[in-house]
Amino acid sequence: MIGSLTADVRSIDDAGDREDLLHKKMHLELVANTVALKDVVLPSKPWELIAVGAENRLTTGVPGNHVIVYRGELRAAPSVDAKVHKAHKVVVKLATRARSFEALIREGELYAGPLAEMSNRAVPSCYGVFRVTNRTVVDDENDCSFGCLILADLGEPVESFAKADEMFQIRLVNVLVELHHKMHMTHGQVYPVNVFDKNGWPFLVDFSRAKLNHQCKFLLERDALKEFGLDVKPKFEDLPCKELYKVTEAVNGWRPSSFICYNLAFDVEFLESPLDIMDKAPPEFTAEDAFEDAHEAIIKYYNKWMPATGKGKAHADALEENRVSWLKEFKAERARASRG
Structure with a gap:
């Protein structure tokens, strides 16, 4: 000392x-x-x-x-x-x-x-x-x-949370979980300028706006992100801690709860129901266009947000093998709907 x-x-x-x-x-x-x-x-x-x-x-x-x-x-x-x-x-x-x-x-x-x-x-x-x-x-x-x-002196701060190594991202969230749940403290300024990478481990600085006696309702254990990036983003009211919610969001700790097709937002539940997506296609879309756009949106989501699962490739392979029969099924469904 x-x-x-x-x-x-x-x-x-x-x-x-x-x-x-x-x-x-x-x-x-x-x-x-x-x-x-x-x-x-x-x-x-x-x-x-x-x-x-x-x-x-x-x-x-x-x-x-x-x-x-x-x-x-x-x-x-x-x-x-x-x-x-x-x-x-x-x-x-x-x-x-x-x-x-x-x-x-x-x-x-x-x-x-x-x-x-x-x-x-x-x-x-x-x-x-x-x-x-x-x-x-x-x-x-x-x-x-x-x-x-x-x-x-820890060197230079990180440039971006989103561009950081995935293991660093997981460790950053875990550090904040420890800070919130064990120290009962919020940092107050968890921005890249206040986070440093020391040999792959995140270090937090500048606690000038830290608050004590925090009762965190963000219920994650320190190893909770084993499926990092695979869980669907929850609603804020389900994990009501602004600091941890925002940081987990910034490091892509969750995959989006929706995807875009036909310029419309679809819940991720629709990923398993291509026909239900096609049913929402605007009337000006031909059956072929509605069919192709729906499957393209599904494959794009899987490849971007769940690449390790291989679901994007699996869906693309299945589409290639079954395109004719699936399209025929959709056209028949569309014809029945128009008659009804």
């Missing part, structure tokens, strides 16, 4: 054109109950937080939240043998207002509290929240640093 640090703090304008040194050799003291360093070896030696320049600025976060995010390094102080204590690559969330610093303390307490069990497994290691003890005002009271939250 690091008890104190020294650091330089810099301010950069929104365009990234101007960088000003606000504080040099700032003293940072650890805020209690904000450290979660599971499986991270960190000897109690003097450490320095190496300040970063404009090129390492990651984001300003939500507009108006007065938190700037940088990349940096925790290095052994010059008095310590740097060869013995390797530098730790970190991300620094720097608060420039007293209120935003209080929010960082809350986030640090979450990492050290309910999220501690997930540290270095599904959330980043947290080196702690540090309060500035020698803060000095440069221009006015609003132009200074109050403290920072230091987390392990």
Whole structure:
């Protein structure tokens, strides 16, 4: 555990054109109950937080939240043998207002509290929240640093949930199920920018909008997605948890509950009843067109959403073998309906 640090703090304008040194050799003291360093070896030696320049600025976060995010390094102080204590690559969330610093303390307490069990497994290691003890005002009271939250650097966030590897998608849903059901917490911002891929395992960051005491009604066990992507998407009222529902939807954890044919939406139950689909064909469709479009829609759905089942190929093969008799049956059915 690091008890104190020294650091330089810099301010950069929104365009990234101007960088000003606000504080040099700032003293940072650890805020209690904000450290979660599971499986991270960190000897109690003097450490320095190496300040970063404009090129390492990651984001300003939500507009108006007065938190700037940088990349940096925790290095052994010059008095310590740097060869013995390797530098730790970190991300620094720097608060420039007293209120935003209080929010960082809350986030640090979450990492050290309910999220501690997930540290270095599904959330980043947290080196702690540090309060500035020698803060000095440069221009006015609003132009200074109050403290920072230091987390392990996980690299770059994922680009898209839908394009991620299927195993990663399953693991992401399982991590959220654990967060909701075991920690009774919602994240609040499960977007690609806040999800990282560490050797195939999802890591969540930015718990600034997390909520506690969540009683999740999304009834899935951690291994519930054994048939990932094969189950039909349920109605929201059947699994009423907005966060898990939206994420499972985003990773294609369910297949669509309907498909399109004749510019009409059909429930997936119609996949097993081609004749019932054809009965809904608009009157301007010939029997041949209605027949071909219905079977094409069925095969397309199977191939896109259930490729591993082989149902698309099986239906196409059966159609090729039985096209004449099936079409004859449909024409006869249509003729009877028109006479009735």
